[in-house]
Amino acid sequence: MSSTNQKNLGFSTRAIHAGHDTRDPHGSLTSPIYMTSTFEFQTAEQGGARFAGEEGGYIYTRLGNPTLTELESKLADLEGAEACLTVASGMGAITSVFWSFVAPGDEILVDETLYGCTFAFFRHGLEKFGITVRHVDMRTPENIAKVISDKTKIVYFETPANPNMRIVDIQAISDIAHTAGAKVVVDSTYCTPYLQNPLSMGADIVVHSATKYLGGHGDLMAGVILSSAEDMELIRYVGLKDMTGAVLSPMNAFLITRGLKTLELRMDRHCDNAEKIADLLEAHDKVAKVFFPGLPSFDQYELAKRQMRRSGGMIAFEMTGGHDAGLKFLNALDMCKIAVSLGDAETLVEHPASMTHSTYEPEERARFGITEGLVRISAGLENADDILADIEQALAQV
Numbered sequence: 157m158s159s160t161n162q163k164n165l166g167f168s169t170r171a172i173h174a175g176h177d178t179r180d181p182h183g184s185l186t187s188p189i190y191m192t193s194t195f196e197f198q199t200a201e202q203g204g205a206r207f208a209g210e211e212g213g214y215i216y217t218r219l220g221n222p223t224l225t226e227l228e229s230k231l232a233d234l235e236g237a238e239a240c241l242t243v244a245s246g247m248g249a250i251t252s253v254f255w256s257f258v259a260p261g262d263e264i265l266v267d268e269t270l271y272g273c274t275f276a277f278f279r280h281g282l283e284k285f286g287i288t289v290r291h292v293d294m295r296t297p298e299n300i301a302k303v304i305s306d307k308t309k310i311v312y313f314e315t316p317a318n319p320n321m322r323i324v325d326i327q328a329i330s331d332i333a334h335t336a337g338a339k340v341v342v343d344s345t346y347c348t349p350y351l352q353n354p355l356s357m358g359a360d361i362v363v364h365s366a367t368k369y370l371g372g373h374g375d376l377m378a379g380v381i382l383s384s385a386e387d388m389e390l391i392r393y394v395g396l397k398d399m400t401g402a403v404l405s406p407m408n409a410f411l412i413t414r415g416l417k418t419l420e421l422r423m424d425r426h427c428d429n430a431e432k433i434a435d436l437l438e439a440h441d442k443v444a445k446v447f448f449p450g451l452p453s454f455d456q457y458e459l460a461k462r463q464m465r466r467s468g469g470m471i472a473f474e475m476t477g478g479h480d481a482g483l484k485f486l487n488a489l490d491m492c493k494i495a496v497s498l499g500d501a502e503t504l505v506e507h508p509a510s511m512t513h514s515t516y517e518p519e520e521r522a523r524f525g526i527t528e529g530l531v532r533i534s535a536g537l538e539n540a541d542d543i544l545a546d547i548e549q550a551l552a553q554v
Contacts, residue, residue, distance in 0.1 A: 175229030239388035246365025248402025249379030252395030260286030330358025368499030426469030488550035503536035
């Protein structure tokens with residue numbers, strides 16, 4: 157497909173066609189999987205030129221692979237980024253970014269609500285190496301302005317945040333961070349490029365766990381980093397090559413490329429089902445509060461409408477009976493699955509305090525809005541009536 161008018165094409169069209177190399181000598185409609193660890197050089201001089209950076213081409217799959225290149229080109233197109241790097245997991249994406257840009261004595265500012273393993277990396281990883289980690293309530297951008305300093309190298313947040321759906325104003329935070337010379341890194345896993353594009357709102361780097369919606373079928377692990385070509389060069393050759401080695405397998409890259417072809421269709425179904433689940437929960441007397449960007453009762457409803465194309469497929473809610481009620485609800489489910497992760501075809505339900513966010517100390521969870529009775533639902537692709545019926549019968553047993 158010619159790239160001349162590609163930017164005027166729709167999301168699904170680009171998700172299907174962007175990045176595909178049509179020069180396959182056999183005319184294969186689907187790109188082959190390059191299951192190779194290394195690449196042959198025609199001459200010794202060519203090998204030396206590639207290692208010296210004087211000639212393009214592949215050397216070793218840790219540095220690049222045609223199957224990964226196709227996926228990276230497609231994702232960069234969808235996110236509106238200059239460059240993309242795919243890695244072995246969402247945590248591989250996050251750690252590759254941070255090991256590329258921070259050093260002892262530096263400071264990072266992070267939101268109060270983070271995915272549990274991200275929190276653990278900051279608290280138990282970076283802090284051991286002399287990097288200061290400051291938690292800031294980023295729902296109010298002015299909080300960043302009060303604490304940012306010339307030592308601040310990165311401002312990091314998720315939006316919506318896992319698990320309590322807090323929204324952060326990407327443009328406002330980016331404007332403040334850039335005045336201090338700090339980079340803004342956004343985890344946009346919950347939204348995917350279909351619902352939100354942080355780079356267009358001032359962010360410098362976007363990360364995704366491609367294990368979730370991008371792959372979409374619960375059968376792979378992968379991560380994605382998107383940024384400027386200059387930043388990506390550093391992340392590829394320092395964060396990935398030297399520091400983490402979090403290389404994505406060509407087979408998983410192929411599966412994500414395949415998953416992207418249906419991303420728009422799947423995300424619309426996830427969003428439709430989530431809206432119906434949120435309405436059911438908000439009307440139920442055993443539910444104390446629902447956190448979903450598409451509800452007018454959501455504290456940041458207007459910001460979510462401005463920043464996201466739709467409200468996403470994730471819902472969090474608090475049971476009136478707290479911790480025990482949350483576990484009883486999970487155990488009463490039939491069709492919906494008790495499982496962590498998200499973005500799968502199946503509806504997945506988990507209890508953050510005892511599962512994904514158990515790395516927080518109890519007092520930290522309380523301070524950062526991760527209550528003991530909080531339940532998180534990833535709306536699947538099943539028929540909505542079947543999901544709602546299972547949730548209703550489980551609530552009735554609490």
